Amino acid sequence: MNEKYELYVWSSYGLGAAVLLWNLLLPLWRRRALLRSLNEARDEGE
Amino acid sequence: MWTWFHRLASPPSFYRFADRLAPWLLGLGLLLLAVGCYGGLFIAPADYQQGDAFRVIYVHVPAAALSLFVYVLMAVAGAIALVWRMKLAECAVVAAAPIGASFTALALVTGMLWGKPTWGAYWVWDARLTSELVLLFLYLGVIGLNQAYSDARTAARACAWLALVGVVNVPIVHYSVQWWNSLHQGSTILSLEAVRDPKISSSMLWPLLLTLSGSFAFFFAVWLRRLQNEVVARERGANWVRDCVLQAPLAAVSNEQSGMTGPELDPSMQSRQGRQRHGEPRGAD
Amino acid sequence: MNAMLDAAWAVFVRELRLALRRPAEATQPLVFYCVLALLFPLGLAAQDVGLRAFAPAIVWVSALLAALLGIERLFRADVDDGTLEQWLLADVPFPMLVGAKLAAQWLLIAAPLIVAAPLIALALNLQPQAIGVLLLGLLFGTPVLVFSGGFAAALTVGAPRAGLLIPILVLPMMCPALIFGAGAVRAAQVGLSVEGPLYFLAAMMVLSLTLLPWAAAGALRNALE
Amino acid sequence: MSGLSKRQKRMAAVLVLVLGVGGAAFLGFTAFSKNMMYFYTPSDLLAGAAKEGATLQLGGLVEKGSLRREDGLKIVFVMADCEKQMPVRYEGILPDLFREGQGVVATGKLGIDPVTGERTFVASQILAKHDENYMPPQVAASLKTADGKHSCAPFKSLGRPAENLAGKPMTAAAEAPRS
Known part of the structure; x- marks a missing residue:
């Protein structure tokens, strides 16, 4: 690749990957927290 | 058809449906994105004018297309939520906003990274760029509004109203390059004329179609996951x-x-x- | 039909009467507008030529901020004393009453701004031939500002701390008015054609006058439920 | 009380909505038929759309063979839309894509050239405007014609509606067929 443009191209792909990762991980973390609180609520209930 | 629709709209059956569908969509999306990015970075030839700088297109165009599509989706879900008071549609509005906002921001930033080497400036205040920025603020408004209310249903329905009013901006973003004299180029693939007479060589087109479809599959996968969370949080009891x-x-x-x-x-x-x-x-x- | 118009008129008159009962509060936006716009020349060197170039933006941004001033409280009192609940139960379409209230707000907040604008424009060295365009632009643009402010206030009426949220909500709706309003004045100053932006502002005004009362009424109904 | 049935009220509401949205659409499209442009074209400037000394954007194609480099970073070239031409003077850094036949948008003022005494656009910034066509260099080379392959269609003048210009080549010679 022409090195004049390398930085622009690679940083845009890198940012794209970061956005994908962010979108992927955030719901999973939220789910973990939810399940934990649900489990705690159930354990207290029982 | 309608019974199927109603069954799907009930939280438990939706939850199971999403559990089955989301992994497939995610796998498909990531696969398409990986192949598309590889093709875009290493296989597609450099452009006759822009050289390698044009390779940003494989990130920029899918992000921009999603930013518009997700807002329309939010407005449609919002209309369903307001007219039929469907809980799942309320969740859909709220769940789509952060994803849409992230892709809008990505479209803006990759656009800047494309603009500097080609146009010669990171940012100009022309119609396409300004209206896309307004779109980002609309997304941020929906996210902020959702967090401002303690009651999830009231929050979601307020967001639905905002999504409905804001959708006026979407055609402005899409047609801005036709309506105004603009620095931004016209649509390469998302226009009638482009379907009749392709504006991009097929050796450069296929990675774009792959990243485009991969991004949509990815969006639906993470959207379903967020929807599941939203539904469970509301129905925790x-x-x-x-x-x-x-x-x-x-x-x-x-x-x-x-x-x-x-x-x-x-x-x-x-x-x-x-x-x-x-x-x-x-x-x- | 007449009964409906009477009801809307009653709401309109009630708003004005309530505002005139506290004249100091009613003139707040106007004072804010004048002070804000006149602070800019004070911050610049005397007779700075840049002032003329910035004048359209200064007048419009000041008008925008003045329209936002206190918009958060627009529906609070009506919610607290049960007025809105009564409107909801009335036989008259709720959006019509909300529209009447917003129209009264325009008369109270925005009309004084338009009247004061020529003086501000002269103070900012705006070229005299651009003042007519400025007034026409404000006439078309201020309903957009007031109605979108009203919509944002309706969206956040049930949220306790929405003060910071309102600017984010109204920014996307107000910034086209700012772009084309100030753009028309700038064009008039340098002798370019002003019809395009003015027509666009008029289109925005008609669209907001038609759609935003509905949307605001829906948001209020949602918050009251 | 109001004397209207629910059905009539709904009809009235729909009527108001249709009238409002239709009116807004009419005004909006009238606006687009006037000038709402990020940049003006050489035809607009020659038709007297702007006064001298007003800062504005000018868009067009760099005319083939018109580019002349003077000492330092100074350049002089001719910018053209589908019909008219306008000399441009600029001193500064140019974007990579700037070349003859390329679409550009220049910010600057209309003035008089100190050397030739002609009406000239004195630019303070030049941005390249690439179009929506992407192809490998080999394909582009096979398409090349004497007039260049860039369309002047994106440079719409104020006076005429855009559709008349869609796909119109820059000069009488037809744009190279692309298939």
Whole structure:
């Protein structure tokens, strides 16, 4: 690749990957927290 | 058709449906994106004018297309939520906003990274760029509004109203390059004329179609996941949550404490949880 | 039909009467507008030529901020004393009453701004031939500002701390008015054609006058439920 | 009380909505037929759309063979839309894509050239405007014609509606067929 443009191209792909990762991980973390609180609520209930 | 629709709209059956569909969509999306990005970076030839700088298109165009599509989706879901008071549609509005906002920001930033080497400026205040920026603010408004209310239903319905009013901006973004004299180029693939007379060589087109479809599949996968979370959070007391969420394989996440093992572990789920553990060094714990 | 118009008129008159009961509060936006716009020349060197170039933006941004001033409280009192509940139960379409209230707000907040604008424009060295365009632009643009402010206020009426949220909500709706309003004045100053931006502002005004009372009424109904 | 049935009220509401949205659409499209442009074209400037000394954007194609480099970073070239031409003077850094036949948008003022005494656009910034066509260099080379392959269609003048210009080549010679 022409090195004049390398930085622009690679940083845009890198940012794209970061956005994908962010979108992927955030719901999973939220789910973990939810399940934990649900489990705690159930354990207290029982 | 309608009974199927109604069944799907009930939280428990939606939850199971999403559980089955999301892993496939995610796998498909990531695969298409990986192949498309590889093709875009290494296989597609350099452009006759822009050289290698044009390769930003494989990130920029899918992000921009999603930013518009997700807002329209939010407005449609918002209309359904307001007219038929469907809970799932309310969740859909709220769940789509952060994803849409992230892709809008990505479209703006990659656009800047494309503009500097080609146009000669990171940013100009022309119609396309300004209206896309307005779109980002609309997304941020929806996210902020959702957080301002303590009651989830009121918040979601307020967001639905905002999504409906804001959708006026979407055609302005899309047609801005036709209506105004603009520095931004016209549509390469998303216009009637482009279908009749392709504006991009096929050796450069296929990676674009792959990243485009991959991004949409990815969006639907993470949207379904967010929707599931949203539904569960609202119905935390309901019986079906206890039956189908806590007993389901996904409960394996919390099994370390409770010592319970899920009945049937879906392999794709397992790998996702593995990734989740790795990605969590300073996480929620 | 007449009964409906009477009801809307009653709401309109009630708003004006309530505002005139506290004249100091009613003139707040105007004072704010004048002070804000006149602070800019004070911050610049005397007779700075840049002032003329910035004048359209200064007048419009000041008008925008003045329209936002206190918009958060627009529906609070009506919610607290049960007025809105009564409007909801009335036989008259709720959006019509909300529209009447917003129209009264325009008369109270925005009309004084338009009247004061020529003086501000002269103070900012705006070229005299651009003042007519400025007034026409404000006439078309201020309903957009007031109605979108009203919509944002309706969206956040049930949220306790929405003060910071309102600017984010109204920014996307107000910034086209700012772009084309100030753009028309700038064009008039340098002798370019002003019809395009003015027509666009008029289109925005008609669209907001038609759609935003409905949307605001829906948001209020949602918050009251 | 109001004397209207629910059905009539709904009809009235729909009527108001249709009238409002239709009126807004009419005004909006009238606006687009006037000038709402990020940049003006050489035809607009020659038709007297702007006074001398007003800062504005000018868009067009760099005319083939018109580019002349003077000492330092100074350049002089001719910018053209589908019909008219306008000399441009600029001193500064140019974007990579700037070349003859390329679409550009220049910010600057209309003035008089100190050397030739002609009406000239004195630019303070030049941005390249690439179009929506992407192809490998080999394909582009096979398409090349004497007039260049860039369309002047994106440079719409104020006076005429855009559709008349869609796909119109820059000069009488037809744009190279692309298939």
